[in-house]
Amino acid sequence: MEAISSDTLIASNTPKPISGSLQDKDLEGTHLQGLSARSLKAKRLTTVYVYEAPVRLWHWVSALCILILCITGYLIASPPASVTGSPSEHYQMGWIRYLHFATAWVFAIAFLGRCIWAFMGNAYSREIFYIPFWRSSYWKGLWDTILVYAFLRRDEQKFVGHNPLAVTAMFFCFTLTTIFMIFTGFALYSEGTGPGSWEAKIFGWVIPLLGGPLETHYLHHWGMWVLILFIMIHVYTVVREDIMSPQSLISAMTNGYRFFRDDQPDE
């Protein structure tokens, strides 16, 4: 989230900005040595390794899990038209629920792993877990990003991690919602495993707190819609920023590297 400036780059142990047009000396010692840099008309870019492998793996595993959880969850609430024949020949709802629960386990364990990684990973592995409330650069960046999205400001801001608007959306709409879904989900799951089960011991208190089993179902269902809206906006903004902002985004979540199109200071 930090706006790119030489001190944050140094702080995160990454080299000073080096982008600009490619010089002959840049090619020394590479397989391009001997070529004339000018004739290549190429650009040299600053690139930062932002999202380490565990974060990227977790991101795509979670995205897949959420897709499956939304589909199966929707079908649990609104089952498809009845199948015909003897009930012993079918297990349709059984499989839908099984898939939901199995995926839920993967999703929950992956999230737990992601939380642990926040303590082990680089500075950008912690961004989605808190709002830097006392940092004035956060509020300024948030305002600036809102202006960019309202077309009232040009898109010249650079961020190594997420921009402050993304941090806000991810913290509230993703991280908190995910925690909520895992707690309500396991609380509902404990209704099946019974009062003595560890699920009931750890998560059972959620149900009376929310007002009862029916409310817990409702709120778990609402949580799905919060995530769906988040994902719609998330995917849109990722693609938009990848095209329009001064940095790349999609590569940051595939190979981990984010490059910057120039090293001009922010306006």
Next chain:
Amino acid sequence: MAHTETFYDVMRRQGITRRSFIKYCSLTATALGLGPEFVPQIVHAMETKPRLPVLWLHGLECTCCSESFIRSSHPLAKDVILSMISLDYDDLLMAPAGYQAEAIIGEVMQKYNGNYILAVEGNPPLNEDGMYCIIGGKPFVEQLRKAASAAKAVIAWGSCASHGCVQAARPNPTRATPIDKVILDKPIIKVPGCPPIAEVMTGVITYMLTFDRMPSLDRQGRPIMFYSQRIHDKCYRRAHFDAGQYVEAFDDEGARKGYCLYKMGCKGPTTYNACSTVRWNDGVSFPIQSGHGCLGCSEEGFWDKGSWYARLQHVDGFGIEASADKVGAITAGIVGAGLAAHAAVSALQRIRRKGDDR
């Protein structure tokens, strides 16, 4: 000496044979989920323990709990327990009336101070100083507080006493209040249901009388032995649920074949009670067996949780009866349109700026 009479004495006095008595003890052990090795223990307790008196109060309610109770499927259980109770106070069933009746409460409180069970059916309305329910010329809430003050434990019979039930449904004009909000210093056992199942009621009392302790309770204060599973967990239509076979309308083929009532708004998956195992009226049937979804009557606030005939519905604050999915889909549509518009403006801006830059 009347107060050292044991349960067994009472039963014999009522003309119950020893053979029937032993049968009753075995049945009770089964109903409480105890193994056969507990039968002698129950027999012993019944033969030796002095009878524990029960005061049974009625507040704002419809007496359906009492109606259910006196229909306990095993007649013996009913006789035994009723004989123990009617000796003390139950203004619905006892012979005395008026001052004579009210005097009994004082007597029991004195004689069995800290040693009787208070069973409460219905709840006290608190608005207008409790004037919406007057017993013996005084607000019920006063009688309730008084009788509870010297009780050993309190049983909240039914959804009224446990959760408030219909008289506490929105907007609750009389401010009918569950008894655990009024009695704060006594252990309370909640036996919700509208009404609770007769065998559950007799089972709870028998457990307390024979073992001389409270049954273990869940987080919401309900006896685990009867309220630890949902209707859905033991429903005989569960095979149809898992298979994906649902009643889609009350007069369709599925309804005739006894498919699962999930899509008809059955609240079995969110309701803790023993209906699907114990059933009603000597095990004759229960709502789902007669083709109607569970209403969730033993769950808190079941009157205010939207339609009984739909699963996901009624979102307050959206004017019309909207479901979570409808609201969600409409919001997603609006957001989607917004994103498309934003994308279009972004593209235009980019084209224009490219022009500027050149």
